[in-house]
Amino acid sequence: MAAPAPHTSGRAHMQVLVIGGGIAGTAAALALHAAGAEVTVHEAHPDAAEDIGAFLTLASNGMRALARLDASAAVTALGFPLHSMRVLDATGAVLADVALGEADDPLLRYRCLHRAELATALQAEAVRRGIHVRHGARLDSFEETPDDITAHFTDGSTATGDLLVGADGLHSAVRRHIAPDVRPRYAGQRVFYGYADDAAAAGANGGDSERITMVRGSAAAFGHAVSPDGLSYWFARVAGEPLTADETGQVSASRLRELLLPLLRRDDTPAADIVAATKERVMVTDATELPVGTRWRSGRALTIGDAAHAASPATGQGASLALEDAVVLADCLRDTPDIARALSCYESLRRPRVEENITVSGNISRGTPPPSAPSPSSS
Known part of the structure; x- marks a missing residue:
């Protein structure tokens, strides 16, 4: 699968400030860079993003997004593939044994790996492509004019661009300004x-x-x-x-x-x-989790990934959906010259899918009977 096509609109030199150098932020930087934007990633932590040492599973849809970013090789060097899933009941009896996702395609197989290793690999790939990743840059606030947006960091520094993408996780500083009443x-x-x-x-x-x-x-x-x-x-x-x-x-x-x-x-x-x-x-x-209906954007600022639509881990889709966010955002900005229209397009494409995941995953965590509608596809 090809990476996002080169930017062909009037915004060939659009400057994007990405807040957060984890999975969502670095993937967004890769996608936007491929679409022709000038991107800088501002990460609050001095090294790799903070992590509790947990692992995750990327589903086939997440692996497909990585293929669109031309980043499959960087990730398949980590962890190990998962070809199938076996389900046991409380007695140890096998209830099901099925293939996972698109196991026949090496690039799209489910993959189990450490969260921190994935974030680090994506950061390294971004740097290899010439994207600046600035560590130790913690966002304090931002302000907009009709023409640009300026981020203010706690160390007194600033950065100005056309668009600010908040990919700073569950306790997002960007979301705090866009939707101040929303709490995980x-x-x-x-x-x-x-x-x-x-x-x-x-x-x-x-x-x-x-x-x-x-x-x-x-x-x-x-x-x-x-x-x-x-x-x-x-x-x-x-x-x-x-x-x-x-x-x-x-x-x-x-x-x-x-x-x-x-x-x-x-x-x-x-x-x-x-x-x-x-x-x-x-x-x-x-x-x-974050409540469905959480506001994602304000003018030239947008949240993605867990900053916008964190869900319980029951469906195992958090990282995969964040990677999808990156690809869809770059596509919308590439194909729509007006930022406001592009962000509206992005939200209309992403909100139904990711909010269904919040609902389904939350129902599983709470033991709520599933709705009659199908859950989001993992491929």
């Missing part, structure tokens, strides 16, 4: 992540490589995938109250295992053994 809300589940060093000893079949196993447990939803070197990547989603202040601090791996294991041991599945075999790398976070 708890989506009903705690999400645990971990890595078991010896997958076989932990009860994960060595034949599980390149397959993700999902467990519909009686007290927790669990999933794990085994890397080619035998490391079991796992997550568990558990309903309950949001994390307390103590639990969001530096809680030990042993304490997190103690919270999770009694729930997993109710079932006859490999889940409890995999978690028990995880010695150090265990993390927990709240599943959060």
Whole structure:
């Protein structure tokens, strides 16, 4: 698949300020650069974007977006592919074993990888293409005129461009100015992540490589995938109250295992053994989301990715949809010479899809029966 075509409108030298150097922001920079814009990425953190060490799965639609960005090689060098998904019930019985996405196309196969590694690889690709990535630039505010938009950073510096793209995540500073009353809300589940060093000893079949196993447990939803070197990547989603202040601090791996294991041991599945075999790398976070209908733009400022449409991780589509955002935004700005019209086009194309994902994913996290309409396609 080709990257976005070179910019052919009257805005061949449009200057874009991207706020946030994570997955959404760096992908947007790659797409906009390919479409002919001059792009600078302003990242608040001094190095790579902050990350809790969790992993993610890119679905076929996310991998297709990477192909459009001509960035497949940078990402397929990371992690490992997933060809199929097996679903178990609480007794360990197999409910389904199906191919994942477009497994026949090497570029479009699902891929399991660390979130931080993905962001770092995209940043490196952006720098390789001549895109300036400025670290340690934390946005304070921005102001617009009829002709441009100026970002003010906490270190006293400024930057001016034609468009400001807020890709600064769940606690977006850009969104705070566009939609000041909107706050992320708890989506009903705690999400645990971990890595078991010896997958076989932990009860994960060595034949599980390149397959993700999902467990519909009686007290927790669990999933794990085994890397080619035998490391079991796992997550568990558990309903309950949001994390307390103590639990969001530096809680030990042993304490997190103690919270999770009694729930997993109710079932006859490999889940409890995999978690028990995880010695150090265990993390927990709240599943959060933004309300549907959240305002995305104001004049020359626009939010994308989690800054605009964060959803609970139940559908596993967050990163893939952020990559789609980047491609669609670049297409709209390339094909529509007026920024206001281009952003309106972008929103009309993206809002139905991403807000359906918020709703479907939130329903899964809260245990709400699914609606009759189908969920967003993962391919």
